[in-house]
Amino acid sequence: MKNNWKNILKKELKEVFRDKKSLGMMLVIPIFIPLVVLGMSALFNAQANKDVKEYNKIGFAYEMTEEEENIAKEMKIEMIKDSEESLKEQYEKNEINLYITKQDNEYIINTNGSENSNYAKSLMKNYFEAYKQYLQQNYLQENQMNPSDVLEIIKVEENVLKKDENYFANYVKNYAFLFMIMAITVSATYPSTDTTAGEKERGTLETLLTFPIKSKDIILGKFLCVSISSIITGIISLILAIISLMLAQNMFSIYEEVNLLYNVPSIVVAVLIIFAYSIFISGLCISIASTSKTFKEAQSALTPLTFISFFPGMIAFMIEVSATPVLSIIPFLNYTIIFTDITNGRMDYVNIALMFVSTIVYISLVLKVIIKQYKSEKILFSK
Secondary structure, three states, X not given: OOOHHHHHHHHHHHHHHHOHHHHHHHHHHHHHHHHHHHHHHHHHHHHHOOOHHHOOXXXXXXXXXXHHHHHHHHOOOEEEEOOHHHHHHHHHOOOOOEEEEEEOOEEEEEOOOOHHHHHHHHHHHHHHHHHHHHHHHHHHHHOOOOHXXXXXXXXXXXXXXXXXXXXXXXXXXXXXXXXXXHHHHHHHHHHHHHHHHHHHHHOHHHHHHOOOOOHHHHHHHHHHHHHHHHHHHHHHHHHHHHHHHHHHHHHOHHHOOOOOOOOHHHHHHHHHHHHHHHHHHHHHXXXXXXXXXXXXXXXXXXXXXXXXXXXXXXXXXXXXXXXXXXXXXXXXXXXXXXXXXXXXXXXXXHHHHHXXXXXXXXXXXXXXXXXXXXXXXXXXXXX
C-alpha cells in the first residue's frame, strides 16, 4: 500500500500519453515558439532594412530653395511640389508618404501616423536638422563668425564600456521565454481537467475512491502526473527556443555582431524555473479544476490562467521592470522579471532565492487546498 501514489501516477501517465489531446497540448504547443522567434525576427529585420524608396515620396506645398533641394537629393527624397489641396488629396490616395506645409518660418509635417508615414517623418526630421545646420552655419559666416567656434563649442564622445545586446535581440529572447511559460500553462490545463472534473463526470473518480487508497496518494499521483507533463512541455519549449534562436542568429542581418543565444546562467535558471513553475501551475490547475462539476466547466475556469501567465510578464518587459525583493515573490510576474534580468546580465541571488522560496510556499498552500477539497464529499460527488 506504500506505493499507491506510484500506481496512481503510472495510471495517470498512461492515460495522458494515450490521449491525443493531452499529447497535442504537451508537444504541439511548443512548436509555436520557433514560429514566434523566426516570425518576429523576420518582421524586425524587414523594419530595420526598409528601403528608403518605400517612404521617400514627400510633398512640398511651398517654394523650395536651391539648398533645400540639394539636401533632399542627397537624402534620396523624391520631391513632389504642388498645392496643399492637391498634396492632401494625393496623400489620402497613398500616392505620397506625407507632405510639408510652411507658414512664415514654421514647417509643418502633415501625417496620419501610419507605419510608412512614421518612417517618412523620421526621414524629414533628419532633413530639417541638416537644413537647420546649413542655415546656422550660413548665418554665422555672414556675421564673420567661425561656425565651429559656436556649433562645436563642446564635444561629446561615447565610450562603450560593455557592448549591450540590441533591442530586437532582447525582445525576441524574452518573448520566447514568455511563450515557454504560456506553453507550460496550456499543457497543464488539459490533463488537470481530465484527471479531476473529467473523471468526476465519467464516474471513474467515485470508483477509484472505493479502493483502499488514501486521498493523499490519489492527489500526489495526479499532481505528479500533471507536473511531469508540464515539465516535458517546458523542456521541449526551451530546446526549440534555443534552436530557433540559433537559426535566427544566422538568418537575419539585425543580429550581426550580437549574441542572440541564451547565456549559460539563463539556461540554468530557465530549467529551474520550468520545474518550479510546472509544479506550481499544475497544483493550481488541479485545485481549480477539482471544484468544477464537468470537464467543460473546468476548462472555462482554467482559461484565464493562460492570459494571467503571459500578460503580467509581457507588460513588465515592455515597461522595463527590474526584479526587486517584493516583485520576486509575486507569482507569474516573478519568473519573467528574474529571467529578463539574467539575460541582461543582472544576476541577483537574493531575488532568485526569494522566487524559489515563495514558489515552494505557494505550492504547499495549493496542495493543502487540494487535500482539503478531496476530503470533501460535497466537492467530489457534486453533480
